[in-house]
Amino acid sequence: MNRYYWGLVVALVGLVAVWLVVAMGPGLDLKTLQVARLQVEDWRVAHPFVTAWVFFLLYMVVAAFSVPGIVVMTLAGGALFGVVWGTVLSSLASTLGATLTFVVARALARDAVQRRYKHQLRRINAGFEREGAFYLFALRMIPVFPFLLINAGMGLLPIRIWTYFWVSLVGMLPATAVFANAGTQLGRLDGIEGILSPVLVLSLVATGLFPLLARWLVNAVRRRRGRLENPDTD
Secondary structure, X not given: OOHHHHHHHHHHHHHHHHHHHHHHOOOOOHHHHHHHHHHHHHHHXXXXXXXXXXXXXXXXXXXHHOOOOHHHHHHHHHHHHHHHHHHHHHHHHHHHHHHHHHHXXXXXXXXXXXXXXXXXXXXXXXXXXHHHHHHHHHHHHOOOOOHHHHHHHHHOOOOOHHHHHHHHHHHHHHHHHHHHHHHOOHHHOOOHHHOOOHHHHHHHHHHHHHHXXXXXXXXXXXXHHHXXXXXXXX
């Protein structure tokens, strides 16, 4: 792809970002998105690849800066590209945006925080060195923790970047697919609360807690077996 093409993509991302800030106020609004979808649809049909890139880059920026409205962005992905491609684009963009925040937090603050709170973080560091992937997966699956807090906080802890990336990708995938699928019915939605039913939220929470509970049970069985095999150690 030539420089003109990439310049066009960057310019479009900038224009859309400015429009979102000016037109939608402090957060992305579902009703505004429903109107905007009709305006963007003709452009998507004429320029599907450019539209996908603009959406992807814009979503990544929204995820990196934790701008309010990331759920609405996922709905837009489903509305514009269908459930499959909407899920793929949204999932990759949100994970890359989260990883960008993770890397920046690690580069700017991890060493200072670890030095300042070395003793307080000792047990947390040890836990994340052993089972950081399980803890991160649970946090990603439970949709109650602030996105920015998880992204920046993980950058301060001993978890590898690649582990952070793939666990975040897998952990956020179910909720992303749910919202992308709902986006295909964008014209019929009255509000976000119509998507996140109590049953769905509880299902996501249970899925997030399952690996931690399974890990705890395995460790409990191992400890019990060790005591039975070595009774003199008690």
